[in-house]
Amino acid sequence: MALAFTSSTSIVFSSSNRTEQGVQPSSSNFQPSDRSYRSPASLNFSRKRSAAVKALNGAPKRNDSIVTSAATAFAPDVAEKAVEVVDIEKLGKEVENSSPLAIMDKALEKYGNDIAIAFSGAEDVALIEYAHLTGRPFRVFSLDTGRLNPETYKFFDTVEKHYNIRIEYMFPEAVEVQALVRTKGLFSFYEDGHQECCRVRKVRPLRRALKGLRAWITGQRKDQSPGTRSEVPVVQVDPVFEGMDGGSGSLVKFNPVANVAGNDIWSFLRTMDVPVNPLHAQGYVSIGCEPCTRSVLPGQHEREGRWWWEDAKAKECGLHKGNLKEDSVNGNVNGNGNGNSAADIFKSQNVVNLTRTGIENLVKMEDRKDAWMVVLYAPWCPFCQAMEASYVELADKLTGSGVKVGKFRADGDQKSFAKQELQLGSFPTILFFPKHSSKPIKYASEKRDVESLMAFINALR
Numbered sequence: 001m002a003l004a005f006t007s008s009t010s011i012v013f014s015s016s017n018r019t020e021q022g023v024q025p026s027s028s029n030f031q032p033s034d035r036s037y038r039s040p041a042s043l044n045f046s047r048k049r050s051a052a053v054k055a056l057n058g059a060p061k062r063n064d065s066i067v068t069s070a071a072t073a074f075a076p077d078v079a080e081k082a083v084e085v086v087d088i089e090k091l092g093k094e095v096e097n098s099s100p101l102a103i104m105d106k107a108l109e110k111y112g113n114d115i116a117i118a119f120s121g122a123e124d125v126a127l128i129e130y131a132h133l134t135g136r137p138f139r140v141f142s143l144d145t146g147r148l149n150p151e152t153y154k155f156f157d158t159v160e161k162h163y164n165i166r167i168e169y170m171f172p173e174a175v176e177v178q179a180l181v182r183t184k185g186l187f188s189f190y191e192d193g194h195q196e197c198c199r200v201r202k203v204r205p206l207r208r209a210l211k212g213l214r215a216w217i218t219g220q221r222k223d224q225s226p227g228t229r230s231e232v233p234v235v236q237v238d239p240v241f242e243g244m245d246g247g248s249g250s251l252v253k254f255n256p257v258a259n260v261a262g263n264d265i266w267s268f269l270r271t272m273d274v275p276v277n278p279l280h281a282q283g284y285v286s287i288g289c290e291p292c293t294r295s296v297l298p299g300q301h302e303r304e305g306r307w308w309w310e311d312a313k314a315k316e317c318g319l320h321k322g323n324l325k326e327d328s329v330n331g332n333v334n335g336n337g338n339g340n341s342a343a344d345i346f347k348s349q350n351v352v353n354l355t356r357t358g359i360e361n362l363v364k365m366e367d368r369k370d371a372w373m374v375v376l377y378a379p380w381c382p383f384c385q386a387m388e389a390s391y392v393e394l395a396d397k398l399t400g401s402g403v404k405v406g407k408f409r410a411d412g413d414q415k416s417f418a419k420q421e422l423q424l425g426s427f428p429t430i431l432f433f434p435k436h437s438s439k440p441i442k443y444a445s446e447k448r449d450v451e452s453l454m455a456f457i458n459a460l461r
Helices: 088-095 100-114 125-134 150-163 174-184 195-210 262-271 278-282 356-364 382-386 388-397 412-421 450-460
Strands: 115-118 140-143 168-170 215-217 235-237 252-254 351-353 371-377 403-409 429-433
Touching: 088 100, 088 235, 100 115, 100 125, 100 215, 100 252, 115 125, 125 150, 125 262, 140 195, 150 278, 168 195, 174 195, 351 388, 356 371, 356 403, 356 412, 371 450, 382 388, 388 403, 388 450, 403 412, 429 450
Parallel strands: 115 140, 115 215, 140 168, 215 252, 351 403, 371 403
Antiparallel strands: 235 252, 371 429
């Protein structure tokens, strides 16, 4: 497996101790990279640190551990250092309030060649910059799902050249992808959810990669998804995946930027003149696969650009399942299956609170006295919460206009009915009921400011 070296630390390779090898396709190995191998520049690796680095591709302890990449460099033979037993709880307390750079340095110091940075091609390039600044050797791996944006693939190449590293790519099993596509088609996730596709293209390749490591480093932040990631620790025993020794507790997970706000990450990237994915300039904040990612509008949360056709609670691919708040994953924010303990929203004298009977009667009417605008919502949904102010303002503006504004809570027991009868796809769903039409018209835009909502109403009434 390739080791990514920073420009400040290096090692001299001779023709006798460096091997270049291709990878033959198999169900358990990397598929060949589409880029040829570039010999690393002549590097000087301090004797102190080289003693702690073992052969990069020594015999794995498990057959399914992370495997040799398409271009592999071997370090000189050295005496293998005994694996240090780390007290994770103690380490977590030590670095809990440390800077991302200090956390990164500690992680690389403790685990050396047995730790790697997970790089998605988004703003977590900051992790690579922090690793570079430590002056220590580091490894980077990424999951190539086969469905990333062209800009992301070009960005991978830019990052490799900028840091003079080789990213270790993991690919999904061809047989599994073929079975999924042949059975359900290329875009089945739009119909039955993204979890199956993510499991084949991302989760299983990640599982294989992590079985060759003792620790990994991620770019998770608490503010990325307040409903599911608000309790991400800085360092932890990975609760889901296994490391090279196998079994529960065999893998450590570092989240150096867990406590850092997204704006501060971007300030750091600009200050250090770090290359960034060009998709960010097009309004993409959280970047994943091309069919499942789109840009977000000002005021929208970054995760709203991911799997936008699904509920807010489902906007996770499964890579960090163990860090997600269980109640949020299940769609019940405070432990209640229907989310009943969450404070209600859209509370205004000009917003009519519709019951199940009320919304059913509204649907049945073919000749209404007034037109209606109704939001289908869940009070725990951050995207519903984000539009509360504009929706209440809209209701105030429409008072006495012949258009009534209402709300219908569509989570919990009402969700099945809302999906079948009210076109509910994700929260919030906004419907307009014209005066002389039995069928409500769904508001399709992601723009939820007052002006956009008013334009929608004026075009239909």
